[in-house]
Amino acid sequence: MSVGVERLRGRAWPFAPGSWPLLLSLAAWVSMAPHMAAALLPAAPGPACACHIDHTHGVVVGPIVDALGWARNSAGAEALQRAWSWVVMAAAMMVPASYPILRELWGRAFPSQRLLLVGAFVGAFLSGWAIPGVLVAIPGVFGGITGFVPVAMLMTVSAAWYFFPARRWLHAVGHRRIGLSGRTSTAVVQAAGQGLLAAFACALTCLPWMVACAASNHHPALMIGGATAIGYEQFGTQPKPQQLAGLAGLSLVLWTALSALVE
Amino acid sequence: MVATRTRMNVWALPPGDQTLHWYAEAIGRMKALPLDDPKGLRWHAAVHGYSGPNRDKFKRPGEKPVNQALVDRYLNKCQHGSAFFLPWHRQYLLLFEETVRFHVRAAGGPADWALPYWDYSERPAPDRYPNDPTDYWRGLPAPFIDPASPLYVSERRPKANKGEPFLSDGDVRLRGAMRAPTRGLFNSFYGPMVKNHFLGFFGALEGSVHNRVHMSFGMAPASFMFLVDGAGMDPIFWLHHANIDRLWEVWKNVDPSHTTPSAERWKKVQFEFRDHSGQNVIMAAPDVEHLASMPYTYQHTAPPSSLAGLSIRQSNPETEVTLGRQRGIKVTELGVVVQVAVVHPIEPERPRTPVPVGQLDKALSLTIEGFKTKDLPYVFEVWLTAVNGETLQPPVEVGALAPFGVLDASAIGASHAGCGVDSVVDLTDAYLNLPATIRSPIVSLTFHFQPVYVPPGAKGTGKIEELRLVVE
Numbered sequence: 001m002s003v004g005v006e007r008l009r010g011r012a013w014p015f016a017p018g019s020w021p022l023l024l025s026l027a028a029w030v031s032m033a034p035h036m037a038a039a040l041l042p043a044a045p046g047p048a049c050a051c052h053i054d055h056t057h058g059v060v061v062g063p064i065v066d067a068l069g070w071a072r073n074s075a076g077a078e079a080l081q082r083a084w085s086w087v088v089m090a091a092a093m094m095v096p097a098s099y100p101i102l103r104e105l106w107g108r109a110f111p112s113q114r115l116l117l118v119g120a121f122v123g124a125f126l127s128g129w130a131i132p133g134v135l136v137a138i139p140g141v142f143g144g145i146t147g148f149v150p151v152a153m154l155m156t157v158s159a160a161w162y163f164f165p166a167r168r169w170l171h172a173v174g175h176r177r178i179g180l181s182g183r184t185s186t187a188v189v190q191a192a193g194q195g196l197l198a199a200f201a202c203a204l205t206c207l208p209w210m211v212a213c214a215a216s217n218h219h220p221a222l223m224i225g226g227a228t229a230i231g232y233e234q235f236g237t238q239p240k241p242q243q244l245a246g247l248a249g250l251s252l253v254l255w256t257a258l259s260a261l262v263e
Numbered sequence: 264m265v266a267t268r269t270r271m272n273v274w275a276l277p278p279g280d281q282t283l284h285w286y287a288e289a290i291g292r293m294k295a296l297p298l299d300d301p302k303g304l305r306w307h308a309a310v311h312g313y314s315g316p317n318r319d320k321f322k323r324p325g326e327k328p329v330n331q332a333l334v335d336r337y338l339n340k341c342q343h344g345s346a347f348f349l350p351w352h353r354q355y356l357l358l359f360e361e362t363v364r365f366h367v368r369a370a371g372g373p374a375d376w377a378l379p380y381w382d383y384s385e386r387p388a389p390d391r392y393p394n395d396p397t398d399y400w401r402g403l404p405a406p407f408i409d410p411a412s413p414l415y416v417s418e419r420r421p422k423a424n425k426g427e428p429f430l431s432d433g434d435v436r437l438r439g440a441m442r443a444p445t446r447g448l449f450n451s452f453y454g455p456m457v458k459n460h461f462l463g464f465f466g467a468l469e470g471s472v473h474n475r476v477h478m479s480f481g482m483a484p485a486s487f488m489f490l491v492d493g494a495g496m497d498p499i500f501w502l503h504h505a506n507i508d509r510l511w512e513v514w515k516n517v518d519p520s521h522t523t524p525s526a527e528r529w530k531k532v533q534f535e536f537r538d539h540s541g542q543n544v545i546m547a548a549p550d551v552e553h554l555a556s557m558p559y560t561y562q563h564t565a566p567p568s569s570l571a572g573l574s575i576r577q578s579n580p581e582t583e584v585t586l587g588r589q590r591g592i593k594v595t596e597l598g599v600v601v602q603v604a605v606v607h608p609i610e611p612e613r614p615r616t617p618v619p620v621g622q623l624d625k626a627l628s629l630t631i632e633g634f635k636t637k638d639l640p641y642v643f644e645v646w647l648t649a650v651n652g653e654t655l656q657p658p659v660e661v662g663a664l665a666p667f668g669v670l671d672a673s674a675i676g677a678s679h680a681g682c683g684v685d686s687v688v689d690l691t692d693a694y695l696n697l698p699a700t701i702r703s704p705i706v707s708l709t710f711h712f713q714p715v716y717v718p719p720g721a722k723g724t725g726k727i728e729e730l731r732l733v734v735e
C-alpha cells in the first residue's frame with residue numbers, strides 16, 4: 001500500500017514545490033518594465049512615456065503608491081516612493097536568488113505549515129531588504145546619488161567586492177540552515193528569522209550594485225545585468241570572481257552607452 | 264575507450280605479485296617532492312584539501328608557501344556533500360594513478376601498473392588466508408603496516424598499524440548505500456547537485472562506507488585519514504577511494520533504476536586539475552560517469568552475495584514529506600537519546616493515523632542536519648531503541664552519522680560559514696521489520712546516537728540543528 005504521499009503534492013501547481021514566490025518576482029519585473037523601457041527612449045516634450053509612471057523624481061512609483069495620490073509633491077511622498085521602488089527592485093532581483101532556500105524550507109516544513117512558513121520567509125526577506133531601502137529613501141542621502149561618477153564608482157566597488165573572501169563567506173551565511181520547531185508559532189518565527197538572515201547577508205553581498213541600480217533610476221542595463229550576475233552566482237557553476245566582475249563592467253559600459261544614445 | 268589495465272582487489276593479488284612493491288617505490292619518490300610539484304604526493308593530497316588550521320601540515324622547514332594563484336586554481340577542491348563527489352574523485356584518482364605509473368616506469372616497473380583497491384566489505388575471492396580466523400580484510404595489508412615501507416604512516420590509530428582488523432561491521436556494510444535511489448531530495452545515492460567543497464547532504468555511499476572508513480583510522484590530529492586536509496598523505500587513502508569508485512559501478516549493477524543523474528547541472532559543471540606533467544585537465548561528470556569509458560576496469564563489479572534480497576528504493580524529490588522533527592539537540596561524548604514525535608498524518612483520508620501498516624514504496628529516512636562540533640568529531644552509530652515509548656529488544660542499528668569533515672564544516676570563518684554537516688539514515692527496512700502491532704500507528708520513534716572510536720577520557724560537545732523523519 002502506498003503511503004499516499006502522491007496525493008500531498010498539490011499537482012495543480014506546474015512548477016517545483018515552493019516556487020510560487022517567484023510570481024512575486026515576475027510581477028515586480030512586469031511592474032518595472034514600462035519604466036525601464038522608458039529609460040531607453042529619447043527624452044521628448046510632454047510625458048516621458050505612456051506608462052503613467054512618474055519619472056520626474058527618479059524613482060519607480062508602484063501602482064499602490066500611485067493610487068494613493070496623497071501629497072505627491074511632498075518630500076515624504078518621494079521618500080515613500082523611493083523606498084517602495086527599492087522593495088520592488090529587491091523582489092524582482094532577489095526573490096529568485098532565494099529560491100534554493102525556499103525550496104528547502106518547503107521540503108522541511110510539515111505540509112500544513114508550508115504556505116505559512118514560506119510566506120513568513122518571503123515577508124521577512126523583503127522586510128530585511130526594505131531597511132537599506134529606507135536609507136535610500138532618505139532625501140539628500142542616497143537620493144542625491146545620480147550621474148555617471150557615483151554610479152561608476154558603485155559599480156567599481158561591486159566588481160572589486162567579488163574578489164573578497166568575506167563576500168563569499170557572507171554568501172554562505174545567507175544560506176545557513178535554521179532548525180524548525182514542531183510548533184507552528186515557533187516555526188513561523190524561525191522561518192522569518194531565516195528570511196531576515198538571508199536578506200541581510202544578501203544585502204551586504206549585493207548592496208553596491210543595488211544602490212547603483214537605484215542611483216541610475218533603475219536603468220535596465222544595470223538591473224538586468226545585476227539579475228544576471230545574481231542568477232549566475234546562485235545557479236551557475238560557481239563562476240569565478242573575474243567573470244562576475246566582468247559582468248559588472250559590461251553592465252556599466254552598456255549603461256553609459258545607452259544613456260549617451262538617449263541623450 | 265578500451266580498458267588497458269585492471270584494478271585488482273589488494274587482498275586477491277596473487278603470491279609474488281609486485282603491485283604493492285612498485286606502489287611503495289613510487290610513493291617513496293613522491294613523498295620526497297615539494298608541495299607545488301604535481302608529481303609529488305603532497306601536491307595530490309593538497310588538491311583534496313588545503314585549508315584552515317591543518318594547512319601547515321604540508322609545509323616543511325624553510326619551504327616557500329605555494330603560489331596563491333596555484334592554490335586558488337588547483338588546491339583544496341575535493342567535492343563532498345555533493346553529487347560531484349563520485350565523478351570528481353574518479354578523475355582525481357585517475358590522475359594520481361597516472362602519476363604513480365610515471366614513477367613506476369621511471370623506477371623500471373611495468374607500464375601497465377594499476378592502482379589496487381581495498382575491499383574491506385567482502386571476504387576476498389580467492390581467499391589467500393582461509394585459515395585466518397579474523398576478518399583480516401578489515402585491516403591493512405602487510406606493506407602498509409611495515410614501518411620500513413613508504414606505505415607506512417604513523418598517523419593512524421594503533422590498532423590499524425598493528426595489522427588487526429579494525430573496521431566494524433557497520434563501517435563496511437553496503438546494504439544501505441546499495442539500495443539508495445538515484446534521485447532524492449535528501450536520501451539519494453549521489454547527494455545534492457551542488458558544486459562545493461563541503462556543504463550539503465552526503466550521498467548514501469559517501470555518508471556511510473566512505474566516511475566511516477575515513478573516520479575509523481582515528482581522530483585528528485593523530486590521523487591523516489581523518490582529515491580532509493591530509494587524507495591523501497596516507498597511501499591507503501588511494502586504495503580506499505579506488506574501492507569507493509568501484510562501488511559506484513557495483514551500485515549501478517544492483518538495479519536498472521540505478522543510473523547517472525540526468526540533470527543539466529551534472530553535465531555542465533566543470534573541474535580543473537593539473538596532471539603530473541603540469542598540463543591542465545578540465546573534466547565534467549559525463550567524461551567519467553561510465554566505467555566502460557575509462558582506461559581501467561575492476562576485478563569485481565558484480566553485486567556481492569551479501570546484497571542478495573536487497574529491496575530497492577524508488578524516490579522522487581518532488582514528493583518528500585516531513586513527518587516529525589526535533590531541533591537543537593546537544594550531543595556529548597556519551598551520545599544522546601532523542602525521541603522524534605510523528606505529528607504529521609501522511610494519509611490524508613486517515614487523519615491522525617501517522618504511519619500506515621503495510622508496504623512502504625518510498626524511503627523513510629531520518630535526516631540529521633547541521634551537525635557542528637569543535638571537539639566531538641566522532642562516528643555516531645544510530646540505534647532505533649523505542650517505538651511509541653516502548654523499548655525495542657533488541658534495539659535496531661539503522662545507520663550512522665559519520666561526519667567526515669565536520670571540524671572544517673563547523674568553522675564559522677570557513678567558506679561554508681559553519682553550517683555543519685548533513686547526513687541521512689535510511690529507516691525503511693527497520694520500519695518494515697517492525698511487528699505490525701507496533702507499527703500501526705507510530706506516534707514516536709526514539710533514537711540513540713552512540714559514539715564509537717572515542718579515545719579514553721575524551722570530552723566534547725556537539726549540536727545537531729535538526730532531526731527530521733522524512734518520506735520521499
